[in-house]
Amino acid sequence: KAGVTQTPRYLIKTRGQQVTLSCSPISGHRSVSWYQQTPGQGLQFLFEYFSETQRNKGNFPGRFSGRQFSNSRSEMNVSTLELGDSALYLCASSLALGAGYEQYFGPGTRLTVT
């Protein structure tokens, strides 16, 4: 079974631009979560989608948004990029919603904002 895939793997953007990251979950998984990881803040929860609906949201500004498609694939978008948005963005999929299901992480997208 193929794992979680994320594209692109690396991205360099300029302040003020916007970016869209993509995540394809494991086949059959319906829940997709997004995390931001930085050396200073660790792994921080962005949001979780299930059945095309955002179910949980972390404490991030509205510049961070996401969506999920009917095939469970998900995208996240960051608008008006700031230097502090430089991070590893990780996507994770699980069979269903809730903490009772293990998450499978993708390799991440390394975003650098200059």
Next chain:
Amino acid sequence: SQKIEQNSEALNIQEGKTATLTCNYTNYSPAYLQWYRQDPGRGPVFLLLIRENEKEKRKERLKVTFDTTLKQSLFHITASQPADSATYLCALGNDMRFGAGTRLTVKP
């Protein structure tokens, strides 16, 4: 406010010894708690899930305990090997919040 604390930022042990990592939480009443391993530059990998009504769970050389009274989980790696060197993260809550992690180094 809700907090998840992994007490040691880094832990160094000798090969063959048992590593014990701690995860404490406040203002959560989790039904589940999970442990993950993360290697540099890669996404976390799921290791173990323990339910609130389970006191202990084992998988090969790994053991997790969950004390809902103390609001603490302990993660043990027995007969540790240099290949066990990584950052270990605990996670809990319906929205899967992660602790900051403990970087374990096993020296030969």
